[in-house]
Amino acid sequence: MQISNYFSAASQSLLTVRDYLRFAVSRFYQAKLFFGHGSTDAYDEAVYLILHTLHLPVDTLAPFLDAQLTPAERGEVLNVIQRRVEQRIPAAYLTHEAFLGDYSFYVDERVIVPRSFIAELLRQQLAPWITEPDSIGQVLDLCTGSGCLAILCADAFPNATVDAVDLSPDALAVAERNVTDYELASRISLIESDLFAKLSGRRYDLIISNPPYVDAESVAALPAEYLHEPKLSLGSGHDGLDATRVILKHAAEHLTENGILIVEIGHNRDILEAAYPKLPFTWLDVTAGDQFVFMLHRNDLL
Template identity: 65%
Template sequence: MFEQAQDELLTLRDLLRFTVSRYHEAGLFFGHGADNAWDEAAYLLLHSLHLPLDRLEPFLDARLTSDERRVVLRIVERRIGERLPVAYLTNEAWLAEYRFYVDQRVIVPRSFIAELLREQLAPWIDDPEQVSSVLDLCTGSGCLAILAAHAFPQASIDAVDISPDALAVAGRNVADYQLGERIRLVESDLFAGVRNRRYDLIVSNPPYVKAASMATLPAEYRREPELALASGEDGLDLTRAILAAARKQLKPHGLLVVEIGHNRDELEAAFPDTPFTWLDTSAGDQYVFLLHREELP
């Protein structure tokens, strides 16, 4: 069918329709930047043709050269055949209107903490310019560290990850945003490499997928590093470790902000005396908690 498409489909509209049809036929899973076949197909085609990502309509009836059709169809065929998240095919992901380089050494950025850094921490942080030190724990691609550097213009940022491969990707993104003087990359198992430092704010989007869920993840998620996803039987292994050590890493009145996926009930049952504040995100108030240093167990 792809050989037939190469010969018979002429316009971007033709190829977009073809791609959406093949996506549905293959039963692909969406969740790495788009949540439906049409939006992802439009993005993938526009990116592959080096067209503006926000201007589909003017180009829909433009005819493609045979070489352009070949490029587009090859990448669509890889998306379907290899079940790769589209971000790995384009080597880019967008978070809070910021672009990041990504590849299979890191998970695709999608943290709710990104929107919180911009909008929702104001009740707990009166003056962003008074924040002088931030830790991004389990930094992955470095996206939250970079967003924190923009949200807190006077802060020095430590970006920690156990994976040297992830830190290599983070280093590329830090360089792209010219933040090398403000963001320090640290290879460390959680706090081990920063034990002598104290922070005004610690943010973390750690692994939080429980064992039973890991076994049933769609193929696209299984293309991401397991190290960045799995966190024990109940998904809370890393979160427990963060809660156990965070008090010593925070300055007086410092804040801890952690994303935990769908594990709110399990976390509250495990820590019944801890007064979690659940922050509102675009998907609800059960995914990210905040604790003051003085509230930590």
């Protein structure tokens, strides 16, 4: 992508990291960008994009603030800023990097940018709901996308093998790269399947899923940044529950006797509880509250 005259002119007066940071923040606010893919504001995203582009530690800004950029570096930084502003590409797709806690994953536009509350729960090995993590033998990650939750599951439950399932072969190609990077190919199997369709006879101690859950009205109103993500990973019917309905219908067939199901559903708690008034959902606490992730035991589903 060629740098526009506007951005090219900026390179004549911007010299230091501090200069480019100020410029980026100004342009991000001016463009009214949306931040929902890792960063929460213009400043944090500008810091991350500039440091990443300059191959500097993304958590260390102060020592480099007054460092001057070479002409080549100026072009690279301005190119990233311009693409973020004019094309509204999420930062993770510009850097091909996304984080869940301390974990870093390769991402591109074949997969949704990782941002699951289930990751928080896996850091605690799903305590207190799972009391003996070493006893978990088989795990299923439905709608695995980049494979991020499958990888977290493999770390959380050291004796487990994980089936990572996705309908998209493109997503599974990204997941394969991440699984290889984490040297987990011997423990994580990647399976192309529409939810449970190709899992006949398989049973799991734990099933997790962060399926599509955005309702049709919300999909139509999504900020431009989200339009870069695969549509398959976002919308799920009129009320956002199409995928969740299939999961609830068939999960019991694939859970072991004491198996549990954990599903993230966005802002759909009220709709889900109204649709399934007899199911005893347990809503798990995450940093955003207890509205987003539910748990059910196999016996609940029966």
